[in-house]
Amino acid sequence: TAKEGGRGQAVTFTANLDNDRLMAAELEDRLRRALERGEIQVAYQPLFDAQAGRVVGVEALAQWVPITGRVSPEIFIPIAERSGLIDQLGMQVLKTAIEQAQKWKTLALSVNVSPIQLRNPNFPADVIRLLDKTGFDPHRLTLEITEGVLMSNPDQARRAIEALRNIGVKFALDDFGCGYASIGALRTFGFDRMKIDRSLVSGLKNREGSEVLTATISLAHALNIPVTAEGVETPEQMAALKQTGCDQLQGFLLGRPMSGADIAALVRSSAA
Numbered sequence: 001t002a003k004e005g006g007r008g009q010a011v012t013f014t015a016n017l018d019n020d021r022l023m024a025a026e027l028e029d030r031l032r033r034a035l036e037r038g039e040i041q042v043a044y045q046p047l048f049d050a051q052a053g054r055v056v057g058v059e060a061l062a063q064w065v066p067i068t069g070r071v072s073p074e075i076f077i078p079i080a081e082r083s084g085l086i087d088q089l090g091m092q093v094l095k096t097a098i099e100q101a102q103k104w105k106t107l108a109l110s111v112n113v114s115p116i117q118l119r120n121p122n123f124p125a126d127v128i129r130l131l132d133k134t135g136f137d138p139h140r141l142t143l144e145i146t147e148g149v150l151m152s153n154p155d156q157a158r159r160a161i162e163a164l165r166n167i168g169v170k171f172a173l174d175d176f177g178c179g180y181a182s183i184g185a186l187r188t189f190g191f192d193r194m195k196i197d198r199s200l201v202s203g204l205k206n207r208e209g210s211e212v213l214t215a216t217i218s219l220a221h222a223l224n225i226p227v228t229a230e231g232v233e234t235p236e237q238m239a240a241l242k243q244t245g246c247d248q249l250q251g252f253l254l255g256r257p258m259s260g261a262d263i264a265a266l267v268r269s270s271a272a
């Protein structure tokens, strides 16, 4: 038949496609089982006050380390988002992190929230119920979101943010300086904090990059919004950020994501 000629090609193409789908389906399956068994863990990366140099909070980061080797959140978060597992995963991370942070008394807690979670009409009520049940002070909690969320369904997002801000939960605009993040979003949604993406921080090595960073921090401050710099890896970056008046620092130079027990030890040693 006429189709016969292109058959070899079509078969290869289909095989690759099937392979990708199979891999994603396989990972989704494993992720679902990992969630059921409580195998998604949470690591905590310390957040430092830039001037005092003290640990003032932590960011909770989901970790999945099956025996076959660590899977990056950059891989499993999108799979969770596409498969509808993200609501369960997100609430599980939030619950684990809150229970851990309660032991620290004063440290602030930041938790990442996916666009998909924010679009779920039950989200604010679920968070409020968890806060009520655990007795965790809402003022200690910051939810980190990227702007993609807000663009796709701004009214729903605004309502969810408003409901949670009303009880004292704070919101940080994550990864500012990469992708969509804009000044408009900072104002429209009433963000309490800006997190500068590590791509902007690594740009500090040239003059143009350092001017962009300084301008970004000034801009946030003009709007009365404190700034956290992500991905601080070198003493030079740390010095430059302190000088521009950046409020909080986060990065491998100061502390990698670690266990709750290691955070407690870090706090003890930084207080001493």
Ligand code: C2E
Residues within 6 Å of the ligand: 045, 060, 061, 062, 063, 072, 073, 074, 077, 090, 093, 112, 113, 114, 144, 174, 175, 198, 230, 231, 232, 233, 250, 251, 252, 253, 257
């Ligand atoms: P993020 O929220 O921007 O988190 C910061 C990421 O940068 C973390 O990667 C952290 O390990 C990494 N990082 C911190 N300091 C440095 C540094 O100095 N150098 C470098 N090269 N990297 C640094 P991680 O844990 O792989 O997480 C990646 C992303 O996955 C997060 O980016 C966040 O968007 C997402 N994610 C992680 N956990 C969750 C979660 O529980 N829920 C949701 N929705 N997303 C999550």
Ligand code: MG
Residues within 6 Å of the ligand: 059, 112, 144, 174
């Ligand atoms: Mg974050």
Ligand code: MG
Residues within 6 Å of the ligand: 174, 175, 195, 197, 230
């Ligand atoms: Mg970030």
Ligand code: MG
Residues within 6 Å of the ligand: 175
């Ligand atoms: Mg990021």
